[in-house]
Amino acid sequence: MSGVKDLTVEDMEGVVITSHNRFDILAATAQRALQLLQQHEAAQRQETKMRTTRRKRDRRSTEYADGEGEPYAAKRKKQNTRKNKKKANTRKNKKKPVDDGPRPRPPPSPPPRLPERFKNVIREISEGRIVSEETLVIQKALFPTDLNPSHNRLSMPFTQISHHGFLTDEEKKFLCCRDGKGKKEHKDVPLIEPSLKKTTVTLGRWDMPKEKGKTSSTYVINGTWTSIVTGNQLKVEMVIQLWAVRIGEELCFALVNLTEEAAA
Structure with a gap:
């Protein structure tokens, strides 16, 4: 083992061997060697143990800052506390913004209005009859199905009315009725096109059953709709408005191409 020297005559000093038998001498020598090994360990x-104690003492001594007798960790904690107090005082000293009360709301967008040139046409065809205030029925972007000649209809879902x-x-009850052939009734309505041309369209109602017994309802304009699309060069994604007005008791429509009106 490291640090253990060979057994010498001096190591056997004080060991009493009463027998001259070789085995007894060997046993006494081994016992003495074991004692010396235990003492060495x-x-x-x-x-x-002493070395560990010295290391701990040296480590504690390094935790003291500048000979002040205060552990470094405790000193750092105090420094952080001072910094936090300074920050808190700084926040307290900051001036709060002056509350001038609730800010005024931006003015609401003006309600949509029927262009004046359509109103002029309505006055011409009224021939002195009472004209009601115009009502916006729907504003929507045109979809490919609205412009498909084979469909020949402008759809106006109830949810967008x-x-x-x-x-x-x-009139609502009438559009829910069916004729003698089982087809839904429809209503012919005069319409002023975007070009201000006067025509007549057909207004109907479609009810499509959905899941869980619900129904999806849509008003549709057809009849001369394809001619209106072609004559006014209506395109996909153009935004249109359909307005309703009463001339006397008669329902009339005005179709506005909002995209062209905005560009004009």
Whole structure:
């Protein structure tokens, strides 16, 4: 083992051997060697313990800052506390913004209006009859199905109708009825095209059953719709408005190409 020297005559001093038998001498020598080994190990343990104690003492001594007698960790904690207090005082000293009360809301967007040139045409065809206020029925972007000649219809889903009051209760009931052939009834309505040309379209109602017994309802304009699309060069994604007005008791429509109106 490291640090253990060979057994010498001096190491055997004080060992009494009463027998001259070789085995007895060997046993006594081995016992003495074991004693010396145990003493050596005890001395090593004691030295290791002392070395550990010195390291701990040296480490504690390094934790003191500048000979002030205060551990460094405790000193750092105090420094951080001072910094936090300074920050808190700085926040307190900051001036709060002056509350001038609720800010005024931006003015609401002006309601949509029927262009004046359509109103002029309505006055011409009224021939002195009472003209009601115009009502916006729907504003929508045109889809490919709205412009497909084979479909020949402008769809106006109930969920997109701006004002369902453009029809009277009697007219609503009529559009829900069926004729003798089982087809839904429809209503012919005069219409002013974007070009200000006067025509007549057909207004109907489609009810499509959905899941869970619900129904999806849509007003449709057909009849001369394809001719209106072609004559006014309506395109996909153009935004149109359909307005309703009463001339006397008669329902009339005005179709506005909002995209062209905005560009004009």
